[in-house]
Amino acid sequence: MPDGVPTRSQGWERGMANQTAGGSHRAAPVHTDPEDVSVLTALSALADPVRLQLIRELAGSPVWTRSCGSFDVPVGKAALSHHFSVLRGAGLVEQRDEGPKRVNRLRREEFDARFPGLLDLVLRADEVE
Structure with a gap:
């Protein structure tokens, strides 16, 4: 093989190294x-x-039960991924991979400790209007 060209086994090893725990x-x-x-x-x-x-x-959902594709929102897959990225960046959501799915958890306790009452206020916003 020419220098710099990975062999079949080297490429496979690299591919395996890039896999997450979820596969x-x-x-x-x-x-x-x-x-x-x-x-x-x-x-x-x-x-x-x-x-x-x-x-x-x-x-309104039990933790770790909602996959990214299970939400009823009017956006495509790429936009949904962006929205979850923003929510992770704000400390609101934690995600983990379970097989082919990425599941989500609202970080309610952690977020409430940082911003007491903010999440409750926002979630009740429709009731006040």
Whole structure:
């Protein structure tokens, strides 16, 4: 083989090294500790109607039961991925891979410790209007 060209086994080993514990080739999600989130970042994440709907649906679901594709939101897969990235960056959502699915958990306790009452206020916003 010419220099710099991986052999079949080297390519396979690289591919296996890139797999996550869930068995997929995608990178594991990066999570932000709510303690490292500013109030402006949190408010910005919660201001978007799609992200707010995701949070509402997660708040009403048992933890680790909702896969990314199970949400009733009017956006495509790429946009949904972006919205989850923003929510992870704001410390609101934790995700993990379970086989081919990425499941979600609302980080309610951690977020409430950082911003007491904010999530309750936002989730009740429709009741007040």
